[in-house]
Amino acid sequence: MFQRDDNDWPLTMLSIVLAEAREVQIPLLSAMLLGACATKFARILRVGSLDAGLGPTALFPMGLRRPVASATCIVELCCGIGLLVTAGQIGRGEPANTIRLATAVLFLVATCALIELRISHPETGCGCFGDFSTSPVSGRTVARSALLAAAALATIGLPPLHPPHRGAEAGRLLGMLLAELIVIAALSPELGVGLVRLGYSEPCELRRLPAVRTLTALRRSSQWRRRAGLITADVPVDMWRELCWRFVVFPARAADQEAEVVFAVYLRPHRPVIHAALVDAVTGEVLAWPAPPARRAGPGWSTEMKPPEPEPDPDPDRGPDLVGSGVLAASTDPGQGIPAYRDPPAPRPDKDLALYRNL
């Protein structure tokens, strides 16, 4: 009487698909929770503070924001790991269901918090994925959280997972996982932010480039090699930036006349375009470049001196004391972490007299 009718196969297939769909949720939820925890942790490392603007924490009084942010991060981590650990035979039954119920409650609470955040702080991002979740909470964000809550509820009572046996079953699972990922991606404003960041190139006018790099690039350039014989000091007398150009001025001497060599270095990390001009030190009038000397000289070498051949500098990036000379403001560049050569070693008159010579 209850024999299976061949006409019931759509219902049978549906029940199989639903059962497999429930299985897919566990790795997916775990990945979402661990990803959320990792991005929040990355933000903490970057900002240096746990309570710095993490979405729904804005709903709490200032004093509670830090513990709430900490608790959220820890709960996400525990649920993410717990879901994975209890997916198989370990902790089957009550422990697994408890973890899954906790995950569902977490997402339900998050959904309610996001709705409240959207009403009370419409400009605040959800902070779900740290720095990626800065855009204001939208209906999509709330829907994603509700979807994940439903997914977590669906896993309660699920028997232990087993690896897929056949090709068709594995394909179905993969297809379902892919479909759900597409749905979650469509509900995630963070995806757009991430893609924008991947392809983002900062305009040179806004790019921070340490002055030390500019000087290093300048000293490696052919313009520098051609003009170095005229330059009488190792430290520039003035250096400033306008838009994409950094201007560096060195004192010089040309045809017994006090002069200045002005370099304009385009702010590009590698092989920048460099222009140079020789100007009168007093009037600023542009002077003609003198004929190139028969013998190439380094900066600071006078023609009377006959120094021994200088040894190659083991650290060509090392520059003069720009901070002490007042050309640079900071000893390090906070954006790049590159030190601006602050404490030069004592002069070695036999080797690098000219470098430290104060003309």
Add this chain to the structure above:
Amino acid sequence: MLEVRRDHRCCDRFAAMKTAVRTSRRRLLKDAVLGPPGDATDDAAPEFAEPGELPRAITGTVRDISPHVLVIGNGDSETRITLTAGATAWRGGPLDPAGVQPGDHVVVRLHRAQRGVADRIWANIGRVTGMIIERAADRLLVYEGTTKPRQMVTIPRRSRGRIQVRFPNLEPGYLIDVIGLRQSGTLEARIPGTSQPAYPVSRLPPPAMLAGRVPSAISGSATWHEPFEEPPGLLGALYPALDPEAGCAEDPVGGIPLRFARMPYLAVGSRLLIRNDCTGSSRTLPVTGCAAISRLFNDRCVTCGTSPRGRVADLTLASFVALGGELERGCFNATITIGR
């Protein structure tokens, strides 16, 4: 009790001669190496304004006042200014010009067509823009940057409602910008200078990511600041994005992460063509310093329409008045063009 400590450090950046020399020298050297600006034929007044060329703002202390003549002094010099029926005045609110009293510190905007005739007078006007660091009853202690002393602001009962509508968070850590009357070292706040940003300074939102080519003309809000160790009549502007390598003397030390302004990097001495979008007046002015506090605001100027972005320049008082700004309004919609 709130205490105004004079522990600021300042710089010689505002020494007029030094700024002028550095500005003109850098301009000369830049033109020598890159050539003069290619669009020198435009009619946008690429030259710097000379102090004598824009004498529309005169500051000083009132020595005598009669219904027709105002005498203001500045050191040993004295200036007689004619008062006509068209002149208007402000001292915490609209005032008859004859109501200005001897001893008041005034800023006088001269008539555009008639030299020596007052167009508008602001008496004892002051402004405090900064971060609240202490509050006690109706008094606030405000931090305006490292190069300025801390400012004491009092909010009288009659102005409290008007100010709190725009500045609901008068708590330490939040920004404030108020205009009012200078009274023996404190500012009696009368008018909100802008609307308060919703964030405290410790929680500045991340700056927007900008891609592509940065336009040479940027529209936003131009504000003014009270002169402190600035020579009277200095024409120039503080700019929110000086090259970090050169440093911003006005930056607080070891405190606020200054990340907000996303504008092209410039240096002291760079040229800015500033146009008042409300009046059409424009002039090229040098960058004289760093607008360390202005860069933290993400407000809009609504003097004539809504400016598309926040503060792009913090003008000296003389520059603001010369470009047609009304001091009590706090800002004008401006477009700055860089690289002229």
